[in-house]
Amino acid sequence: MTKDGAESQLLKTLDRLPPDQYEATVVLSRAEGERVRELAALPCVREVATLSGEGKRMRLLEKAFALGGIVNAAAPDIVHSWLWYSNFLCGLSRKFGLWRQIPFIASQRGDYHARYGKFRLWLTEKLIYNAADVLLTNSAQIQRHLHQRYPDKQIFSIPNLLELPTETWTQPRTGGSEEKLIVSVGRFAPEKGHRYLIEALNLLNREDVAWRCTFLGEGELEAELRALTAEYGLSEQVMFPGFCEDVFSLLLTADVFVLPSLHESSPNALIEAMGIGMPCIASDVGGIVDLMEDGKNGIRVPPQDPAALAAALHRVLTNPDFASELGRNAHASIQQKFNSTVSIQKLEEIYVGVISS
Numbered sequence: 598m599t600k601d602g603a604e605s606q607l608l609k610t611l612d613r614l615p616p617d618q619y620e621a622t623v624v625l626s627r628a629e630g631e632r633v634r635e636l637a638a639l640p641c642v643r644e645v646a647t648l649s650g651e652g653k654r655m656r657l658l659e660k661a662f663a664l665g666g667i668v669n670a671a672a673p674d675i676v677h678s679w680l681w682y683s684n685f686l687c688g689l690s691r692k693f694g695l696w697r698q699i700p701f702i703a704s705q706r707g708d709y710h711a712r713y714g715k716f717r718l719w720l721t722e723k724l725i726y727n728a729a730d731v732l733l734t735n736s737a738q739i740q741r742h743l744h745q746r747y748p749d750k751q752i753f754s755i756p757n758l759l760e761l762p763t764e765t766w767t768q769p770r771t772g773g774s775e776e777k778l779i780v781s782v783g784r785f786a787p788e789k790g791h792r793y794l795i796e797a798l799n800l801l802n803r804e805d806v807a808w809r810c811t812f813l814g815e816g817e818l819e820a821e822l823r824a825l826t827a828e829y830g831l832s833e834q835v836m837f838p839g840f841c842e843d844v845f846s847l848l849l850t851a852d853v854f855v856l857p858s859l860h861e862s863s864p865n866a867l868i869e870a871m872g873i874g875m876p877c878i879a880s881d882v883g884g885i886v887d888l889m890e891d892g893k894n895g896i897r898v899p900p901q902d903p904a905a906l907a908a909a910l911h912r913v914l915t916n917p918d919f920a921s922e923l924g925r926n927a928h929a930s931i932q933q934k935f936n937s938t939v940s941i942q943k944l945e946e947i948y949v950g951v952i953s954s
Contacts, residue, residue, distance in 0.1 A: 598630035600840060601784060602757075602865040603706045606735075607679055608636060609758040613941045616640035622671040624648065624664060626683045644671075648686075660686055665695025674952050677702040681709065681721070688724035700951040703729035708739055708883040711860035712788060726750065731951055733944075735863040736884025755944055757863055758937040759872060762845045766874040766924050768917055769850050776807040777914045780851040782844055782866040783858070785816025790857035790880060792818075792825055796903035797857075797910060799829040804907075806914050809834045811851075813841045848875060853913045853920065859900050861885055868935065871895065874928035876920040878909045888934070894926035 598604050611621055623636060625647040637645045646667055648660045655663065664686055668676060676699050678687040684703040691701055703725050710718065726732065726743075731751045734740050740754035769778070779798075783789045791812060798810055812822070812835070819837060826835045841847060844866075848854065854870035856879040861867075863884040870877050871888065879885050881897035889895035896913065898905040913920045 598625065598632040598636050600632065603680055604630070604632060605865065606706070606757055608632065608639070609760070609937075610941070610944065611636070611639045611641055613758065613937065614641050614945075622646065622667070622673065624667055624683075626660065626664075626686050657686075657689075661690040661693060662695070665690045665693065668696045668699065673699060675700050675702060675948060677704070679704050680706060681725075684725045684729070685720060688728035691728050692724060700730045700954075701728060702731045702733060702947070702951060704733045704735075705739065705743070705862070706735055707862045708736075708860045710742070711883060731947065733947070737887045738884045739862055753943070753947055755940050755947075756935050757865055757868060758940055759868060759931070759935040760937070761869065761872045762849075764845075764849060764873070765928060766849055768921055769852060776809055777852040778850065779808055779810040779853055779855060779910065779914075780813065780848060780870075781810070781855045781857065782813045782848075782870075783856065783864075784814050785812075785818040785822060787818065788859045789816075790859050790900060791822050793901055793903050793906060794855055794857040795822065795825050795829065795831070795835070797906035798831055798835065800903055800907035801910050802829075802831065802834075804911050806911060808910075808914065809836070811836045811838065811847065813838065813844060813847065815840050844869070845873065848873060851875070853878060853910065855906070855910070856880065856885075857900070857906060858882060863888070868931060871927035872931040872935070874924040876913050876923035877927060878906065878913065888930075889927075890930075893923075894930045895923055 619641045620643050621641050622644045623642055627649055629647050636642060648663055649655050676687055678684045687701060691697060709721055726747060732743060734754050735757050737754045740752055743752045781794055785791060823837060826832050848870055854875045854877045856864060856867045858880050861883040867877060867879055877895040879889060879895060879897060880900040882900050889897055891897040896909045898909050
């Protein structure tokens with residue numbers, strides 16, 4: 598239970614399920630994480646169990662059998678797993694015959710076929726896709742892709758639950774000579790593509806625009822990203838303040854949001870930035886095509902292409918009317934696509950359908 602997007606979506610989902618109708622036993626497949634108390638305090642959560650933690654290390658097969666024991670003790674109506682490793686453990690445990698009669702729903706919250714190599718995809722096919730009764734994703738694009746590969750499988754997409762402030766973005770600076778603020782939000786991991794944004798900033802530094810950039814987040818690549826920033830001589834313009842609890846307070850004062858990922862499903866950070874009406878630039882990958890119409894409510898650029906990203910940044914930062922139009926259209930499109938009440942209703946319909954089938 599970290600501060601990442603998928604874990605946040607799990608908390609929001611469990612918080613919205615009515616406790617008089619739902620009771621959840623949550624099994625954490627790795628360590629507890631910093632949000633476990635928040636999880637345990639939710640009204641519908643009966644128990645939180647952890648398969649590993651401080652002073653308690655389990656091998657993979659031990660985890661699979663321990664999970665089987667927990668499932669049998671809890672005797673649930675449904676087993677619903679959330680991320681790849683948990684999906685894999687559930688599929689492995691079910692293949693062992695430990696709880697075959699209980700319906701199994703696996704959530705794919707990412708583009709597995711873009712992210713993983715042949716061996717992990719083989720494991721995914723055998724122990725997740727084949728084992729699950731239902732596949733859930735948060736991206737219509739990935740749902741379409743999975744339907745093509747598995748036409749006989751029940752596959753649904755449910756948009757992320759969204760919580761936005763009432764305040765919306767307005768152009769914070771209009772003067773051509775004033776410093777513009779670029780913001781990127783995300784875990785510092787290779788797949789998030791931050792190094793390509795830094796390379797784009799190095800190119801942008803040669804143009805006729807004053808800027809600074811804030812990277813909000815934490816992760817294993819922070820030292821490497823700081824070193825790359827220093828190598829380009831950008832340390833005075835690029836900031837790494839760490840994780841921010843109140844992201845919106847910074848977004849509302851920035852000029853553009855950038856998501857330079859190598860692959861994505863339906864990224865919360867981008868949805869939230871678009872939802873408050875910010876002009877956004879994102880890699881043209883995965884489910885982003887369903888969120889963003891290039892040049893209308895945002896700009897899509899090829900992944901791993903610093904030159905294209907720098908050109909998009911220059912266009913947004915030097916054309917305030919265009920930036921404002923992108924932001925207005927982004928706000929309208931997110932308001933149309935995302936309704937948390939509808940998303941929870943759809944999830945409940947899927948639960949009822951699985952139980953009654």
